[in-house]
Amino acid sequence: xxxxxxxxxxxxxxxxxxxxxxxxxxxxxxxxxxxxxxxxxxxxxxxxxxxxxxxxxxxxxxxxxxxxxxxxxxxxxxxxxxxxxxxxxxxxxxxxxxxxxxxxxxxxxxxxxxxxxxxxxxxxxxxxxxxxxxxxxxxxxxxxxxxxxxxxxxxxxxxxxxxxxxxxxxxxxxxxxxxxxxxxxxxxxxxxxxxxxxxxxxxxxxxxxxxxxxxxxxxxxxxxxxxxxxxxxxxxxxxxxxxxxxxxxxxxxxxxxxxxxxxxxxxxxxxxxxxxxxxxxxxxxxxxxxxxxxxxxxxxxxxxxxxxxxxxxxxxxxxxxxxxxxxxxxxxxxxxxxxxxxxxxxxxxxxxxxxxxxxxxxxxxxxxxxxxxxxxxxxxxxxxxxxxxxxxxxxx
Amino acid sequence: xxxxxxxxxxxxxxxxxxxxxxxxxxxxxxxxxxxxxxxxxxxxxxxxxxxxxxxxxxxxxxxxxxxxxxxxxxxxxxxxxxxxxxxxxxxxxxxxxxxxxxxxxxxxxxxxxxxxxxxxxxxxxxxxxxxxxxxxxxxxx
Ligand SMILES: [Zn+2]
Numbered sequence: 001x002x003x004x005x006x007x008x009x010x011x012x013x014x015x016x017x018x019x020x021x022x023x024x025x026x027x028x029x030x031x032x033x034x035x036x037x038x039x040x041x042x043x044x045x046x047x048x049x050x051x052x053x054x055x056x057x058x059x060x061x062x063x064x065x066x067x068x069x070x071x072x073x074x075x076x077x078x079x080x081x082x083x084x085x086x087x088x089x090x091x092x093x094x095x096x097x098x099x100x101x102x103x104x105x106x107x108x109x110x111x112x113x114x115x116x117x118x119x120x121x122x123x124x125x126x127x128x129x130x131x132x133x134x135x136x137x138x139x140x141x142x143x144x145x146x147x148x149x150x151x152x153x154x155x156x157x158x159x160x161x162x163x164x165x166x167x168x169x170x171x172x173x174x175x176x177x178x179x180x181x182x183x184x185x186x187x188x189x190x191x192x193x194x195x196x197x198x199x200x201x202x203x204x205x206x207x208x209x210x211x212x213x214x215x216x217x218x219x220x221x222x223x224x225x226x227x228x229x230x231x232x233x234x235x236x237x238x239x240x241x242x243x244x245x246x247x248x249x250x251x252x253x254x255x256x257x258x259x260x261x262x263x264x265x266x267x268x269x270x271x272x273x274x275x276x277x278x279x280x281x282x283x284x285x286x287x288x289x290x291x292x293x294x295x296x297x298x299x300x301x302x303x304x305x306x307x308x309x310x311x312x313x314x315x316x317x318x319x320x321x322x323x324x325x326x327x328x329x330x331x332x333x334x335x336x337x338x339x340x341x342x343x344x345x346x347x348x349x350x351x352x353x354x355x356x357x358x359x360x361x362x363x364x365x366x367x368x369x370x371x372x373x374x375x376x377x378x379x380x381x382x383x384x385x386x387x388x389x390x391x392x393x394x395x396x
Numbered sequence: 397x398x399x400x401x402x403x404x405x406x407x408x409x410x411x412x413x414x415x416x417x418x419x420x421x422x423x424x425x426x427x428x429x430x431x432x433x434x435x436x437x438x439x440x441x442x443x444x445x446x447x448x449x450x451x452x453x454x455x456x457x458x459x460x461x462x463x464x465x466x467x468x469x470x471x472x473x474x475x476x477x478x479x480x481x482x483x484x485x486x487x488x489x490x491x492x493x494x495x496x497x498x499x500x501x502x503x504x505x506x507x508x509x510x511x512x513x514x515x516x517x518x519x520x521x522x523x524x525x526x527x528x529x530x531x532x533x534x535x536x537x
Contacts, residue, residue, distance in 0.1 A: 131473050133475060134403050137405045137406065142405040142406060142411060142415075143436075145405075145474060147485075147499060147530060147531060148402075148474065148483065148501055158466070158487050162487075165465070165511065165512045208470060210470065211468040256443045258437075262487065264465075
C-alpha cells in the first residue's frame with residue numbers, strides 16, 4: 001500500500017467558533033458568513049485569498065422539516081456565493097466532518113486550491129427534531145416504521161443495551177459520561193451549556209427516552225457554526241498562528257444495508273476497528289503514539305465505544321474507567337477525552353468540538369486547558385459510519 | 397381486524413412479496429436465487445454473493461429467533477403509536493441465518509423481563525385493512 005503523500009503537507013491556519021444557541025438571533029446563513037469572516041481574519045488572510053470551500057451540509061434531523069440552503073444547512077456553494085468569491089474548488093461531500101477535511105487536504109496538496117475554508121453549520125428547526133408526521137412508510141422506512149422502529153435514539157438504545165447486557169454495565173453508568181462532558185462544556189464561553197454543569201441528580205431526574213437512554217445522553221439541537229482555514233504547510237508557516245498539521249483521516253461506511261435505525265453493536269465495533277487501523281496506517285503511527293484523543297459523544301454510549309476502539313481500555317471496560325474518574329479533565333495526566341465538551345457539553349455541533357479542541361491544543365491556543373501534547377485525534381460520528389482525523393503539532 | 401393510524405408501508409418492486417405474506421400473517425424473507433442466502437431488507441446487490449441479479453423470492457421462514465437487544469419506546473415519534481407507548485421493541489436474529497436481523501414490538505407487554513438470547517416467535521399486528529406488520533412474542537418452547 002502506498003504511503004499517504006499528503007501526510008502533514010496541509011495545516012490548519014485559523015478558526016472561528018460561533019456562539020452555540022438554541023435559536024440564533026440571525027439566520028444560519030448569516031451566522032456562517034460572520035463566523036467564516038472571523039476565521040479568515042484569524043488566519044491573517046482576506047476573503048479574497050480564499051479559493052476553496054468545502055463542508056458536509058448534512059442536516060441530521062429525522063423529523064418532517066423542509067430544508068433550505070442558507071436556512072437549515074449551508075453548502076460550500078452558498079457560502080462562496082454570499083462571500084462574493086468565485087472559488088477554484090468547491091465540494092459538498094456526504095458524511096461527517098472528516099469528509100470535507102479529507103477533500104480540503106487532498107485539494108491543497110494537489111494544488112487545486114491554496115486556501116480552503118472548511119465550515120460546519122448546524123441548525124435547530126422549529127418543531128420536534130426527530131418527529132415524523134408521515135402516514136406512509138416508503139423506501140427504506142417501510143422496514144421499520146410500521147412496527148414502531150424509528151429514529152436514531154432507538155438505534156443507539158438498541159446498540160447500547162446490547163453492550164450493557166453483554167458486559168453487565170450498571171444502571172445509569174452513563175451519568176458519569178454526561179456530567180464530565182457538561183463540566184467541560186460549562187467552561188467554554190461559546191457553549192450552549194456555558195456555566196451550566198449537570199449534576200448526577202439532574203441527570204437522573206430527566207426522563208428516559210428509549211431505555212436505557214435518558215434525555216441528557218442525547219445532544220441538544222442547536223444553531224452553531226465552526227469554520228477552519230486550511231492551507232499548505234509551507235504557506236501556513238508565514239501566517240500568524242502556529243500551524244497544526246493534518247496527518248491522517250478516515251471515513252467509514254457500514255458494510256451492509258440493514259433496517260434503518262438498526263446499528264448492531266458488533267458491526268459498530270468491527271468496522272470501528274478497521275476505521276482506527278486505517279487511520280493509524282495512513283498517519284504512519286500506532287494508536288499509542290497519539291497522546292490526545294477527543295472522542296465523539298453525540299450519544300453518550302459512543303464515548304465508551306470510541307474509548308475501547310482507541311485502546312484506552314479493553315472491551316466492556318470503559319464504563320468502569322469513566323465512573324472511576326479515569327477521563328476526568330481535572331486529573332493531571334488523565335486521558336481527558338471529553339475536554340472539548342463534545343456535543344453533550346456544547347450542543348449538537350456534530351464533531352466540530354473535537355476538531356476545535358485538537359486544533360487549540362496543538363496550536364498552543366487552549367488557554368487554561370493547555371496540555372503538553374503533540375499528536376491528537378478527533379473522532380466524529382459512529383465508529384462504523386463516521387470517521388476520524390489525526391493532527392500533529394510538528395511535521396514528522 | 398384492528399385498524400390504526402400508523403404509517404402504512406408502501407410496497408414497491410423490492411418489497412411487494414414481503415407485504416403480501418405479512419398480510420396473510422406469514423413471515424417471508426427475501427432469498428437470493430444465486431446463492432440461496434437470506435437478506436433483509438433486500439438490496440440491489442445480494443450482500444452474500446454479490447449478484448446484481450439476485451432475483452429475490454420471498455420464502456416463508458420459521459419466524460423463530462433470539463433476542464439480540466431491546467429498548468422501551470416511551471415517546472410516540474410516529475403517528476398512530478400514541479396508545480401503544482410505552483412498548484418493548486426487540487431486535488431479533490432469525491434462526492434461519494446468522495446476522496439476519498428484524499425488529500418488532502414484543503407483544504407480551506412492556507414489563508416483560510428479557511435477557512440476551514431469549515427465544516421469540518413472530519406474530520403480526522394488523523395496522524390497516526389488509527396490511528400487517530411483524531411483531532414478536534416470547535416462545536413457549
Ligand atoms: Zn446471493
